[in-house]
Amino acid sequence: MGLSTLLPCQEGREWHMALQFYLGPSGSGKTYRLYHKIIEEAEKNPNNQYMILVPEQFTMSTQKEIVRMHPKKGILNIDVLSFGRLAFRIFEETGLRETIVLDDIGKSMILRKIASEKEGELKVLGKNLKRLGYIEEVKSIVAEFLQYNIGEKELERLKKGAGTRELLRCKLCDIEILYDRFKEYLKENYTTSEEMLSLASDALPKSEKIKDSVIALDGFTGFTPVQNKLLRQLIAQCRQVIVAITLGAGENPYEADGEQKLFALSKKTIFSLERLSIEAGIQRDRAKDLYLNKSPVKRFEGKEGLAFLEENLFRYQSKIFEKDPEDIRLFTAFNPMEELRQVCIEMKRLIREKGYRYRDFAIMCGDMEVYAPYAKRMFQKYNIPSFLDQNRKILLNPVIEFLRAGIGIVTKDYSYESVFHFARAGFWTMDKESIDLAENFVLSKGIRGSKAWSKKFRKPKKGYSKKEMEAINKFREEILSMLKPLSSLKEKKGEGTVEEMTKSLYEFLCQTKVQELLAKYEGQFAHEGNKEKEKEFHQIYKEIIDLFDKMVELLGKEKMNLKE
Structure with a gap:
């Protein structure tokens, strides 16, 4: 039985052009043709x-x-959206009750709270949840469960599938406890x-703006179950849904592969979307799909080596390129630094001899953490803007270390x-000589303790x-003055509510004039032309305050101590 016979087409929906695919290899012009069609249709139908x-x-x-391609350089009736922004559009129009949308930090905070509550019930995860990065891993699992609509039945199947692997089964039981409590916590206040x-899928039928509109999807390799739920509604409600999907030349798009x-x-994506179309009661005509399978593809015309690679890479056919490729070059190097040095030399040669510009180059690497330090050094050495x-990571910023x-x-x-870790963190205006003097005095006298x-x-x-003693005592007085907001918590044995702790941390930042010092550093980096550092120091204070706001909003009355 074919897909088209599973459900009948809805009557009275003749105006639907329904679901259409733009198929073809990478570089064949799918995106260009799709955008060109949307722009052309939008010009003809300004009210759509x-x-x-x-x-x-x-x-x-x-x-x-889209603006570059548009003949009038304007897109009044064309919107470019992500799935998230589309959901907000639907909420705004349908008047759906607004709830706070949790980001990743918010999820981690709530999971940390739940983990503390349920620590005694967690057989395996309980002892690990306070380790650095562990909550992040649990948060990722919870997010995946939500994204793929994993519920009680699915978790039960997973536990049964664990069989004799007792450790895996216990971990799944722990995750189930956290997941259930997380969903319960969110139910009334957050999403x-x-x-x-x-x-958004439930609210979409009430949206008048979405009805009769044309939706184009580009840049996706597949869709999650919750995205599919929304797509089913879009296919049912919209005039047309067009999806661009990458498919090799000569491939049958409607024949399943291993x-x-x-x-x-x-x-699999094509099959899934066709099924959604039928479930929505919308008949579709495969003959209207656009299949761009010209060889070589548009992007690699005149580039035989790259065209051959596009057609044969990761395929099972054993074809060999007999010529010497002019558009692909391989070289080996002893280490990443030498790799990047050779890349910089080649870039300079192409700019000098072939008229290339710096913006024509992109460098891809397998491990950014390994290559980034060498890249900065080499680009600076060869005077290449990058x-x-x-x-x-926010933890690497000096202001976080200061805090x-x-x-x-x-x-x-x-x-x-x-x-003296605090004194040398870089956010204190006292001169280095006075700090050195105070350090020598404290060491020689063995001074320690708040008393x-x-x-x-x-x-x-x-x-x-x-x-010298006046300078040392001035150092002592400034330390005490700056730490007064935090010392007040020490009097409460270092414990209090999240709201009290956060308020003290904020007062500490104000007392130490961190915002002013960050602005000073930002200006210094701007003067030096260090755009990366300038941007980082411009953003960091806002990030800290936003984090404080989230802590108070989500965990305000929860108890915690200074170590946490």
């Missing part, structure tokens, strides 16, 4: 709505491309980005190490002048 759905990270570049699409085949996922697509060092003084009761630091340091008989 057109939406292009792309992954979140491609929305800006897609908007720029997650994964659940938003499910809510999982090991290169385009198995693409065919951008590294790399997220910097942790301040807390460390209080939790370690003014130990020598904690005090000793609260009293004025007395001048010893030998070794220190009156002026």
Whole structure:
């Protein structure tokens, strides 16, 4: 029985052009043809709505491309959206009750709270949840469960599938406890980005803007169950849904392949979307699908080596390229630094001899953490402007170290190490000589403990002048003054609510004038032309305050101590 016979087509929906696929190899022009069609139709029908759905990270570049291609350089009736932004559009129009959408940090905070509550019930995970990074792993599992609609039945099957592997079964039981409590906690007050699409699917039939609109999807390799739920509604409600899917030349898009085949996922996506179309009661005509299978593809015309690679890479056929490829070059190097040095030399040669520009180059690597430090050094050495697509960890920023060092003084009761770690963290205006002087004095006298630091340091008989003792005591007074907001928590035995702790940390940042110092560093980096550092120091304070707001909002009345 074919897919088309599973369900009858809805009557009275003749205007539907339904589901259409743009198929073809990478570089065949699927995206260009799709965007060109949308622009052409949008110009002819200014009162109709057109939406292009792309992954979140491609929305800006897609908007720029559409504007560049549009003859009038404007897209009044074309929207470029991600699935998340489409969900918000539906909520705005249908008046769905607004709930707080948790981001990854919010999920981690709530899971941390739940883990503390359920620690006694967790046989395997309980003792590990306070380890650095462990909550992040649990959060990733919970997010996957939400994204793929994993419920009680699915978890039960997983536990049964564990068989005699007792450790795996116990881990699944622990995850089930956390997952159930997490969903219960969210039920009334919050939602997650994964659940938003499910809510949007339920609200979509009430949307008048979505009805009769044309939706195009580009840049996706497949869809999750919650995305499929929304797509089913889009296929049912919209005038047309067009999906661009990568498929090799000569491949039959409607014939299933084994999982090991290169385009198995693409065919699975086609099959899944066709099923959704039939479930929505919309008959589709495969003859209207556009299959761009010209060889070589448009992108590699005149580039025989790359065209051959595109047609044969990861395929099972054993073809050999007999010529010497002019558009592919291989070389070996002893280490990553030498690799990048050779890349920089070749870039300079192409710019000098062939008229290339820096923006014409992209460098891809297998491990960004390994290559990034060498890349910065080599690009600087060869005077090559560059951008590294790399997220910097917030923990590596000096202001975070300064904040942790301040807390460390209080939790370690003014130990020598904690005090001077704080003093040298880079966010104190006191000069280096005064810090060195104070450090030598504290070491020589063995001073430690909040009680000793609260009293004025007395001048010893030998070794220190009156002026030096004034500088040392000034250092002591400034330390006490800056740490006053945190020291008040020490009086409560280092415990309090999350709201109290967060308020103290905020007052500590204000007391130490961190925002002003960050602005000073930002200006310094701007003057040096270090755009990466300038941007980082511009953003970091807002990130910290946003984190404090989330902590108070999600865990305000929960008990915690300074170490946590």
